[in-house]
Amino acid sequence: MCAGDGMTTDDLTSYVGRAGDETEVRRLLGEARLVTLTGPGGVGKTRLAGRVASSVTRAFPDGVIVAGLAELRDGTLVTRTLADCLGLHDTAARTALDTVLAHLRDRRTLLVLDNCEHLVGWCAELAGVLLRQCPDLVVLATSRCSLGVAGERVMPIAPLAVPPESARTVGDAIAYDAVRLFVDRATEVLPSFRLTEDNAAAVAGLCRQLDGLPLAVELAAARIRALSPGQIADRMSAGLALLTTGARSLPARQRSLRATIEWSHSLCTDAERAAWECCSVFAGAFDLAAAEDVCAARLDGFAVLDAVDGLVDKSVLLRVEGATGVRFRLLEALREFGQERLAAAGTAGSVARRHRDHHARLLAQADAEWFGPRRDEWFGRLSDRHADIRAALSWSLREAGEAVVALRMASSVIEYWLARGAAWEVREWLDRALAVAAEDAPGRATAQARAALCAALHADLEGARQRLELAEAISDEDAVPYVCHARAFVALLAIEPHALENAAEAVRIFGERGEVRKQLHPMFIQAVATAFRGDLAGARRLLDVMLHLCESAKDESYRSMALFGLGTVEIFFGGDLGVGEQAMRDALEIDLRGPDVLSAAYRVDGLAWASARREDWPSAARLFGTAATLWERCGAEPDIAVSLAHRELLAATRGALGEARFEEAFAEGRRRNPHDILAAPACSEPAGTAVLPPLTRRESEIARLVATGLSNREIAVRLVIAQRTAETHVQHILNKLDLANRTQVAIWVNERAEPGSGPA
Template identity: 60%
Template structure:
């Protein structure tokens, strides 16, 4: 199907990419393998690339996915499974990468399968070997329920799923013995890779008749394994090709007998890693092995905390990290504000073996946990205020490491108390980021591992109940509340009153007294942040009891407290509360302004579920104002957002949702309502708020023209996407880093609630046509 694609077509295919990590270096060789993988993707719904560590499975998968992305209407999604050490987090990670907010009470796998059921998407699962059985079950379920889904997986062995097509990735071709001319040597993929990587660290390097035989010898010594070649080539700044070849020969002769029990290519790669490790200084070796404790990526501050000590001074860590980047042991990534580092999984495994051999793995894991426990505590303490978005970004970047720290604490004897504290500190972040199920899971596992009289146990159970309520799981919430209520913990009493008031509100039961008690008690304790949600519950409940003036006073008090603190999340909640009471009992114009402002905040923070409430609320406003076609469109837009979250408005806002929806349907008639509703299904959430852009500024537009929700830079990027440019070409045009271009495109897709570049292109073209007319 794609076997005849030439290089020009491959570049064009990149324009429909959804979410693939950008290649940090140029792609060398693998033409035949690439053609074969593309052929298999055209024949089968599950293709697995197998082979030893370091053979290049990930790079081949990424490159192949990029070249065929145009064939998938909903694009390509890559999920790096090396970030997950706990199998129960596997499905949640995929849901997160899909942009789904897990608010459904149904299993996460059902939510993912439901979302992908009608999608024509290529899912790339990279590094499955450590979760092989769980990956096999997940893939089997998804393929069974999602008829248009295709999966490309990588691992050291196959998944063993029916219908799987396995392609074993071979090493790169190496020059035959006695090949000497530069032209003949350069025909070898392995030599091409060595030269390309050598030039990246020493731009003056050239392949010559003099050094060619030694370069070929190096490539043959490492059996053409790309990782081995890259480790060797990274030494070119300090050693000549002849010196590299000689040192590798010595290392391999020393290891031949000792390593006979290992498969040949594993011995080759290990020998290469041993050789590279031996050339490191003591500080570099220590930092290499200690950095193996990290999952995903990490920054310098984390590396300095974890790696310093026991022979490594704090100021030596940066120098060691810099050297390890030069040696290709660490990969450098540009974060939003800081540089981050990532280690290839094969080299991480090697480093961890060294750490275990030194009996230092427990100590370093504890230091890693301590660092991220403090990060979680600091984030919780600074959550209510102007740095909330900053903390959201920070925790999102560190989520893989936070999970590893929690997993280690739960599995290590005597450390579960720290897991209890960490889980409680992180619960609000996880709920806001769309993962209350994960928050509840951590919190439920931690109390089970600590004594019943452990301080904080009652609060953890109450927090677990809160997370269950966000899943609309009232029975589980009541069970957790009853369990917490049996514990004699005065500190948790006020939190229990708050959670009980929320449960009552969701169950359309009286909530005023419980919410009022919580507001009063939190105020007496000086806990401003803890008053916010109870104030919302109290304000809305008082309005439904018939006291509109008191409801307005309570919600405006909440709004004022949020503005004084500089908080965004609870400010959006207060505005939504004002919108709810005004649209139902008061002034619809005030409701529209409040709902629109709340939506803008949620789009900035990426809180999809809250945004769904706001768009639904704007539908109520339009219905109340008699703009019934607009109301039906907004109900459709909100329905798409509810689906993305696996949630429903029939739980928390059932009365206004049903009332205004029925009024709109009656006014339009069923056929007109359904047509407008269907039109709204594809409306970007940012188009729901009248007259304003996502960043909170009023956008100028001609009459009848809807404002653009994009910032000026995002609009530039969107235009270039519509022109057919790849992210790398956009980066060159705008003189920005390729990863910055990737980030802009992903933010635009998220903001407009699109799943691929094709939808974005159509949106840009449509808006141009409207404005030209």
């Protein structure tokens, strides 16, 4: 996740208090390069960090990055998660840490590491390396304990101020932040609620009992529809002593929070308690179907719906609106409580198995439906559930005999991992599963071949060959076409013999099995290898077949690959330059409609080859520059699959222009938006360019796009930035303007528009 609790746009509520804390945190960020906000769960560390991050964007011209770690359970993935938040791919021949360092080293950036406490060692190590090697980086962390890194400034976050016992009137009580928070949340639940002289003392007393902990106050306020403030206070007063007796080892404030959570749990129905406990297995947000699956052992489907609705009403579950539908999530403290209840009941393992099985089925369904018009929908669904896919894989590797399921999950929809720029991650999952799976585990040879393909994508040809040898040592007919596919790719990259023969064999066997999608990348390799041998007509025939298969299935992603293949054949191997250039443009148009920056980089590079072939050297240099920006944005390098064309034509362009003219044109290209290459009509560009105070120029641009109705994904595509970066900018806009949703942003922008000019 790239936003922690309270940093998402899905559950925004008004923000109460903390003005002094915000000022102090900003002061510390001006003095130190690592500031850690500490305090018990529920005290508001994440929300405070989000507010501060939104308010200091001008001080960090290269951006504010929020890496939420609450959903992460595997410390080895901390750096990979940060790379995800930066929109970096791991396709280059370097580690995730190398990629992150290369991206941040020369940037003035604020990095927020949110919810570090369960991964504190990993976070401390990462923060230390980043701060040593990135001189302009500043880190703001939230954790229940300090990171222990040299130079760290620790700021304990206290609960909200509560009234003294003498507070009896509305005027006395409302002066305190805890009371204002209670009133604010109670009014959201029951709009007719008012703080009056009759209930002020009860509300003040309740806030004192809860030690001013924001989460505890919010949970209590959620009961206002059924109970008066006096009744809530009476029940809390009677129950706190009993509920805290089992937690004497905890600090007083944590005992109060614990007691509040237990009280909320005890007031839930049996079905709601069962749903709360079962749903605590989720690492991230989940939809109703997932909840029904994991709760099925204790509840039927209709009961799950009612229980989820009740938990939302009681502020136990937060409702999250997203592009893929309504989802739900638990705050971390409530999730931990549910996990404890599961463990105490001895049902944690069975619920975790149901969670794993749900995500194994999800991946299998995605694999079956990936090729075709639903590809983008499946990419969005799996991206939303990535934290839980990781959790399911981790559980499978920890449990004896379950690694075979991890092999199947990681091997299934390989395109998803590649589209995320996570070839290295899926390769690690495969390697870890292979290390613990039985020698005769089904799917072992296929998994080795898939791992070999991922190694080749990192230009680790030796690692790929070693895995292929291991795959071939296993007698498994099912794995043969996967081995041939990977062998062909390795040979193509190494410019070795037999790429064509291996690719053709993979195409043949996958075709006999009716697995059209799995034919396509081998068919691309076969076509390029055929062109290498001088048979342009044969290469064109293969790519025509590939295009026909893609068009019949309405699959745009593989169609882009086929067009790129056609462009490569025509441009680099002496074919029809006009046909090749148009194919590259058509492929780029497809890629710029989606999140695949890496593919767009290849297509722009291909257009640079076309300009070089025409000896339009300034245009070629500009296009190489635009491509370089895209390579950089996804942390990749143009040395996979097309390295020969890239190296030869880049060198020719540099030589023709001379160093000074080349660098000037290259720099101009680096500043260009790739959409401009396609000469998009002016109406597709955001209207207006003026800054909308108090927003920055980039925030103003994104606010205008929000006002036109674009989703975060569409904004990311339009601006060629990571979707996670777009989400962070939208969050900053909402926080800075103190608005609750995108509709209010649209109204705010349109109020500032010139008459007749459209959105601002």
